[in-house]
Amino acid sequence: MTTTDMTPVTKGGEGPELNKRRRVYKPNTKYVPILATLFLLIVMYSSGVANYRNFDDPSVIVNLFRDNAVLLVVAVGMTFVILTGGIDLSVGAVISLTTILTATLLKADWPPLVVLPAVLLLGALIGAGQGAVIHFFKVEPFIATLAGLFLARGAALTINDESVPIRDDMWREISDYRIVLADGVVTKPIAIIAVLAVLVAAAVLAWTRFGRNVYAIGGNSDSALLMGLPVGRTKIAVYTLSGFCAALGGVLFSINSTSGWALQGNGMELDAIAACVIGGVLLTGGSGFVWGTLLGVLVTGLIRTIINFQGDLNAAWSRIIIGVLLFAFIVMQRLVTRKAK
Amino acid sequence: MGEQSPVLEMTGIRKVFPGVVALDGVDFRLFPGEVHALMGENGAGKSTLIKTLTGVYEIDGGEIKLGGVPVRISGPLQAQQAGVSTVYQEVNLCTNLSVAENIFIGREPRRFGKIQWGKMRRRAAELLARLDLDLDVSAPLSSYSLAIQQMVAIARAIDIEARVLILDEPTSSLDTAEVAQLFRIMRRLKESGVAILFVSHFLDQIYEISDRLTILRNGQLISEHRVEELTQVQLVEKMIGKELAALEDLEDKAQSNRERAAEAKPILEAKGLGRTGAIAPYNLTIHQGEVVGLAGLLGSGRTELARLLFGADKADSGELWVDGKKTTLRDPQAAMKHRIAFSSENRRTEGIIGELSVRENIILALQAARGWTRPIPRKKQDEIVDKYIKALQIRPADPERPVRNLSGGNQQKVLLARWLITEPRLLIIDEPTRGIDVGAKAEIQRLVAELSDGGMAVLFVSAELEEVLRLSHKIAVLRDRRLVEELENTADVDADRIMQTIASGATS
């Protein structure tokens, strides 16, 4: 007759109780990626300060916001989409369309206060259309927004395939306007708008039902539906938001360069996705923060700044370094989530 | 409970899917303050009926009245607003959100549009306290076990001020203590006047908690009873519409089977085999022609133990001997080389490939073993597949049909066929009879007995003690991720004896 096993069994109420509050991983894992990005940013900045003259000038940081204002705005919209587990490939093309359309309309002497809301509305409409196709017809986001990319870029090229300068007074004034933050530290309105976009987005995600629904859908959209959440409306809304952000990015672009060009913002969707990933937003949806995206944008911007300071480096290096960073962060995310399992 | 007016009254409900009449003139009523069990085999129409009530499907005929008023439920949200809340078998919550959010999302307390997190957490904690749960409400739901997630789902459902609470197989993944806790909560809700529609495959639970039951078969209403009017045997007869002879037949067969040759040689020996966090080191020997049953509650390590023997997970301590030779199983492929087969408890996610045909699913393991360079000739495939469709009575007998269109029982048979054609010496089957109808269950049990007669060793994992007792020569009992006792299945061993071990963890 065979009998049993080795080690003595623990007695007492520990058994079933153990089941009751079984912790799988520590709750703060969701902050790990964002803290890592912050750490990286600090290390990069410190090494920049240590290696290059004038790197400690506050304007280095302030200029990061100015130079990456468009990317920041677009990445904020992308963050919403990615949080729902989707993706928006059309943002770069919507930027192109917005800049060329803005320039063309202004050239045709449309009043700027009509042009501005019109192009923003157009961006939102393109986004809403994509969202509707994704939700109602269950077309994959990748494909639906790919169609949006072709459509917007095609429309932009059809309008004009050459660069169109903007001579409108309002545009020029905003473009030339400088905001003095401190002695010798100035920035442009577009940077302020980008920062505002981040603040508004962070508040929406943390404190509104819409924001929480975005996370719920990214976590499990079937469950969200059964919990009675407005899944369809929310999905369409995030693509609308992303389209709007892209159009806003396009407007900022047109202000910054006082011109419109149908190839402007080409590939921006990639940069935005990369910034989100580096900022710890999980591409599977449901996890991440706008703050992370902000840090991701700053990291990619700082890489370019450092390469500029270095001077003798091939611009190709910025792509390679961003690739390496992507690799490092993705592997890290993978390790964190694997531990969670 | 007097004869009040029903809170829910469904009359002549009809639901048609292309090719199938899922519900045909079904009546169903639910009174406040009762637990009403909805009974039926798989495919009887239980889940369809529930889904028409929760707004997932729209009915093609009939009428639904809530509190005497005819309603049209067009979606989950409308159902909730009408006071019908549902907790599904697969917990439908968002595990990435916090416990508090899962309870309140969609109804968060707000001021000027801003969610009041503090208030939400407080209310969540209060609500959970009413269910005797003490959780960290700001922790993500994923940090809690499935059982707790289920309780959270119930907390969400009752906060909606539900008049009707539907519990669709809530107990299938709970252990005894958790079931007891759930029942406590159900009784409390019942007292407060909530009408509960309860679905479960466990007859004992039905009899323990329900006041009334409604039986469906093939999309039709069979009858409605008060629980005490009907014995379990009568209930089962009404559910399957045939006598239980099939099961009893098997009982005799297995009894004789237990007198197997004692000198059979061991196929597999685990010596202190274990995996941190999954299963403590254990010893287990499996002989040729022997059926070894694994008994224990959910989460006791049954599945984890079995997975180590197939290389589905890697052991991090101990040794495994196959045919008297020490070996390590790095992955399932290695186990298959020793002709060990494993059929997972998660039929849908770890068993079938839904999109592929029955034929492709059946030949998959054999093909994998041969490697991609040596395809099985189509003619040979058809032969094998036809043979097993006949032998296991897989319905419908169409080898080219996508396997996801088959019922649970038939999918299980496809999986068994997949492994049988690899001619294993040791077949590990984890919960092969869970969630399938009584008829298919008996067939699978009979098959296991036959296989062991033919000399195959079987490691049989099941949550149902009766089943383990009926089939096994030897039973290994697990508790808290430990193998605590191994005993020969002699005449004096019964369910009480094993339950005692599971409950106390005592060794004999």
Added chain:
Amino acid sequence: MTTIFKNRLFWPALILVVMLGINAFTSNQFITIKDGHLFGSLIDILRGSAPLILVALGMTLVIATGGIDLSVGSVMAISGAVACLLISDLDNQNSLSGVFIAIGAAILVSLAAGLWNGTLVAVVGIQPIIATLILMVAGRGLAQLFTEGQIINVQSGPYSALASGFFLTLPIALLIAAAAVGLTVLLTRRTALGLLLESVGGSPTASRLAGIGARRITIMTYVVAGAFAGLAGLIASADIKSADSISAGNLIELDAILAVVIGGTALIGGRFSIIGTVLGAVIIQTLRVTVVAIGIPAEANLLFKSVVVVALCLSQSPEFRAKVFGRFKSRPAAEKVGVPA
């Protein structure tokens, strides 16, 4: 099953026939024999679609396993850069052995790129879309680094023959593509590879437990995708007799994915159709040529493409069919059951 499958390819095939019809009508030489070679717009279309066919073939296998490869465009750029770099260093650029070595080296590098992707996906366990994003971003940087940001021109007869040469009256590029198609069909349908791929794509966990070495199979698909992309990169660079690491294969991943989807393979993996993919690739190329042929500016090509994408995706979306054609058409196999009033 077969009827549904035929249905899926019916519309794409019809569209192709119509577009080819337009071409036959508008071009003065649709197909003819000149100097012992086949000539005409049909041949041009087929020849021009060779790189896309190659890339899309690899993509089909990757997608069948439930993956995606965004890096194919970058791999094309790398492969072209490596080949042109080696050829430009040759004393005699027309040396057959030198060109072969260069081609071999480029293919080898492409295989390595595929292996990298496959390893990240199958061994490290990173989501395919992210894993290949890394090489997509960094790969083009690498190509730029190889060419030092310059466009490398080569004057090599044997090399340009890859794109413009003829063999047995047929363009060599087309023959290469045809050989690749034949090889892939043979590899997947004459062996059990196709079944195992579809199984892995259908359910990776179930496949593992059925004893399928999913890891090796998955890596293999990425390696094949890399090799085919490399080959496509060689043809593309031979066509323009230079390596342009910025525009080579730009956005081709989108076209390739589109070709796969048009061909009826679902992006979530599982069942795949190689013939469908080839059809998809030829449609995309035909569209490009047709738009120009009927006198529409080339810029509008993208607009047309978006229309095609939308039309095809909607025609394949069961939800759309159900809404537009009513539910009787959505499941042709099922018998009708009378519904009483």
